[in-house]
Structures are given as C-alpha cells and as structure tokens.
Amino acid sequence: MRAMQLRAAKEPLRLVELPVPTPAKGQVLIRVSVCAVCRTDLHIVGGELSEPKLPLVIGHMIVGHVEATSNSAHRFSPGQRIGVPWLGYVDETCRFCRRGLENLCVNARFTGYHIDGGYAEYCVADERFCFPLPESYDDVHAAPLLCAGLIGYRALRLAGDAQRVGLYGFGDSAHIIAQVARYQGRRVFAFTSPGDTKKQAFARSLGAEWAGDSLTPPPEPLDAALIFAPVGALVPAALRVLDPGGVVVCAGIHMSDIPSFPYDLLWMERQIRSVANLTRQDGEELLQIAPKVPVRTEVKTYPLAEANAALDDLAHGRFVGAAVLTVAS
Numbered sequence: 001m002r003a004m005q006l007r008a009a010k011e012p013l014r015l016v017e018l019p020v021p022t023p024a025k026g027q028v029l030i031r032v033s034v035c036a037v038c039r040t041d042l043h044i045v046g047g048e049l050s051e052p053k054l055p056l057v058i059g060h061m062i063v064g065h066v067e068a069t070s071n072s073a074h075r076f077s078p079g080q081r082i083g084v085p086w087l088g089y090v091d092e093t094c095r096f097c098r099r100g101l102e103n104l105c106v107n108a109r110f111t112g113y114h115i116d117g118g119y120a121e122y123c124v125a126d127e128r129f130c131f132p133l134p135e136s137y138d139d140v141h142a143a144p145l146l147c148a149g150l151i152g153y154r155a156l157r158l159a160g161d162a163q164r165v166g167l168y169g170f171g172d173s174a175h176i177i178a179q180v181a182r183y184q185g186r187r188v189f190a191f192t193s194p195g196d197t198k199k200q201a202f203a204r205s206l207g208a209e210w211a212g213d214s215l216t217p218p219p220e221p222l223d224a225a226l227i228f229a230p231v232g233a234l235v236p237a238a239l240r241v242l243d244p245g246g247v248v249v250c251a252g253i254h255m256s257d258i259p260s261f262p263y264d265l266l267w268m269e270r271q272i273r274s275v276a277n278l279t280r281q282d283g284e285e286l287l288q289i290a291p292k293v294p295v296r297t298e299v300k301t302y303p304l305a306e307a308n309a310a311l312d313d314l315a316h317g318r319f320v321g322a323a324v325l326t327v328a329s
C-alpha cells in the first residue's frame with residue numbers, strides 16, 4: 001500500500017510502499033477513503049510532540065470502510081463506513097478511566113502518533129474507539145468532525161453554560177464549533193490573526209456576531225474564550241476580555257510559552273484550563289449533534305502524495321476550514 005511516512009522529526013513525509021497491516025485482537029482493517037489534516041500533525045512532524053513511534057504514518061481523522069476484522073472484533077461489518085479519531089487505546093482500568101476521564105488514561109495510545117494512522121491506503125484500529133458516521137455527510141466533509149470537531153466540542157463543553165464565547169484562531173475546529181455554539185443558543189465572537197479579513201468574513205458567515213483581530217477588544221466582555229491557535233500570548237489577551245467567573249480553555253496539544261501577566265487578570269474567579277484529547281462520549285455526542293445543526297464543514301482537498309503541501313498550507317493559514325487528504329483513487 002502507499003503511505004506517507006515520517007522517518008524522523010523535522011523531515012518531510014516520504015511516499016513509500018508498505019505492507020497492508022494485519023488486524024490484531026479487537027482490531028479492524030480499514031481501507032482509508034480520506035484523512036483530514038490536524039494541527040497536531042504539524043506538531044508531530046515539527047518535533048514539538050516528542051514521543052512518536054518511528055517510523056510513523058500520521059493522521060487521526062480517518063474515514064474509511066471496514067475491509068476485514070480480526071476474529072475477536074464484532075462491532076462493525078465488512079464494508080461499513082467508520083471514522084477513526086485521535087484516541088486509539090485506553091486501558092479502561094486506571095484511576096482516570098475509572099472516573100470517566102479516559103482522555104487522561106495513563107496508558108492511552110493515540111492514532112497517528114503511537115499507532116500508524118490514516119495518511120495511507122489502509123490502517124488498523126481498535127474497534128472500541130471507532131465511530132459509525134452520520135449518513136448525511138460524505139467522506140470528505142465527515143473527516144474534519146473527527147478531531148477538529150471532537151476537540152472543539154470538548155472545549156466548548158468545558159466552557160460550561162457560557163453565553164458569550166470567543167474563538168481564538170478561526171481554523172478547522174473553530175469553524176465547526178461556531179456552528180454548534182450558535183445551535184445551542186450561544187453568542188460567538190471570532191478572533192483571527194491581525195488583518196486576516198478573509199477568515200473574519202468566513203467566521204461571520206458561520207454565525208459569529210463579531211469578528212476581529214486577536215488583540216482588539218470585542219464589543220462586550222466574554223464568558224469563555226476557547227483558544228485554538230498555538231500562541232501562548234493569547235492567554236493573557238483572552239483573560240483581559242473575560243467577564244468575572246469566565247474561563248479560558250486552551251484546546252491545542254502544544255502552545256508557545258504563556259507570558260507572565262498581572263494577577264488582576266485572573267482575579268474574580270476567572271479560570272484557565274486546557275483540554276486534553278477526547279473521550280468516546282465526546283465523539284458520540286458531537287456526531288449526534290452535527291447532523292442536527294447541521295454543521296457544514298469547509299474543506300480543501302489534496303491527494304495523499306501532496307500531504308507535505310497540505311501541512312505547509314496549514315502552517316501558513318493558506319485556506320479556510322480544514323485540509324483533507326483524498327486517499328482512495
């Protein structure tokens with residue numbers, strides 16, 4: 001099979017021929033149709049996430065069809081369309097799993113990081129962590145829901161009952177979660193890099209009532225700020241526009257250092273927290289809500305062999321919405 005392989009951090013992915021993997025106990029073999037590109041992929045290739053299996057096939061927003069199952073996997077039938085997310089394995093027994101926090105599992109393994117992922121024609125996945133996908137989405141438009149959507153949804157959930165929600169970094173996650181937030185009756189304020197009027201217009205088209213530069217104060221204070229851009233300086237910037245009791249939720253897996261800031265910005269029960277990974281429940285909930293909204297995903301497609309170009313375009317903000325690799329020809 002063809003795959004885009006990472007041999008070492010900071011090197012481009014290379015197109016290689018690999019044997020089709022064999023599903024182990026509890027796994028299904030999936031013929032990959034498409035795989036969306038995540039900012040986390042950039043952090044793996046760039047070496048900011050420092051413990052990948054190597055060599056590695058990255059990619060964790062996989063849509064494909066079940067090609068075969070191991071003897072012990074019974075959840076899906078051959079031919080069925082399923083999605084594979086970032087969470088690839090948990091032990092179900094550690095102190096976090098027992099409290100319903102499987103996203104923090106001490107033995108968690110992640111797709112496209114510890115386990116070969118979807119930048120390839122085939123992959124294997126533990127059936128317990130795969131999702132059936134809503135039929136109203138074609139493969140290309142379903143793929144971004146699987147991480148951009150899921151992590152965004154978890155971030156929004158951790159914002160509690162916040163009414164006025166700021167989204168910092170209007171990329172793949174924010175464009176999905178803006179629509180969910182509006183559906184839930186919340187008000188959305190979108191923040192982009194200075195001067196990115198194209199993304200600001202995109203945000204307004206998806207229901208943001210205000211869109212502007214990340215350093216420009218919004219017209220009124222916010223109850224929550226969800227930060228999707230990997231920029232630590234946005235944390236004090238977001239605190240500055242939060243109402244008392246508000247929360248800053250950092251949704252990325254990597255962020256540059258957060259500059260120091262006066263305690264006044266945190267005072268009055270403001271909070272800062274991060275979002276790590278996802279639980280299966282987050283996935284099930286988002287995939288139920290998405291078709292009801294209905295969430296429309298904006299995608300730019302690239303052939304599998306052009307994965308490096310897709311990553312480069314993501315790093316430089318050259319498209320709106322999400323990049324998706326089309327794998328099946």
Ligand SMILES: [Zn+2]
Nearest residue numbers: 038040086147
């Ligand atoms: Zn991701």
Ligand SMILES: [Zn+2]
Nearest residue numbers: 091094097105
């Ligand atoms: Zn666990």
